[in-house]
Amino acid sequence: MRRSDLMTAVGVRLDHLAIAQGFAASPERWPVAPRFDADERWYHRLAVTDDYEVWLLTWLPGQGTEIHDHGGSAGAFHVFRGTLTEDTVGTGGGTARVVSRELGEGTGRRFGEHHVHRMTNLSTQPAVSVHVYGPALTTMTKYRLGPAGLEVLTVERAGAQW
Template identity: 70%
Template sequence: MTVAALRLDLDPLALAQRYAADPRAWPVAPRFDAAERWYHRLAAADDHEVWLLTWLPGQGTDLHDHGGSAGAFQVFSGTLTEDTVSLSPSGPPRITARELGEGAGRRFGSRHIHRITNRSNRPAISIHAYAPALRSMTRYRIGASGLDVVTVERAGAQW
């Protein structure tokens, strides 16, 4: 089955894995940018989208959600660390780190808050899939009162 013939009822991790398994079908070759993470949308529809991302050592995201979309990512090469936020009604937010190496994947639900960073000394490439397609992303920071909203970005305006 080619990437173009994917069934839309696949979960986001299966979608990311399918794209990771066929890099010859990617419409662009991965690029690396010393100033910031590089990304390119590989596929888009109302009910899903797929992104190709590259990460040089030290590059990463801030804490964010996916605006109500569920998602997944698959590490194509290198190693990435995902920090997930757990909220507690009686205490401060808790951060849990998970390292994912080449071939590892991770799915997450629509309320997931995380950041991804390349903490290794090698470049990394990953495939990210979201269902439905991203409409917004909220960026957060951990402050004195807990998890604070920094900004809400909208598809078509900020990316």
């Protein structure tokens, strides 16, 4: 995949979804095969550049993330196999609003640098997804929904917690 093929029409911003789809289209080029762990979600960084990083994640039924952001990084994800449910948290007028969407095999979506969400495998089958973040993740804030809206639980740092 050529870098120029991943630029948007404006020509200045990488198309993170196109990158995720490109990696998903060539699993034979992944440095590792997906693995599944009954105790926790498995993940492996497939690539890193000056502009973005690519992660491979696996999800057994019932596994998911907490509500989190990406520390100011934009990105995208692509469901390689299975089905995932994304709960996107938006805040407006002082209240938090959750929108759920089910994403099946071959689907994905882009998100901006202020995206807050949770992803879960609510299906009965394992799932595999490819995620792209640009720039590379440095922090992730985990939240919970409280009476006052989003409440910070922890801030994790790359190299320390993952």
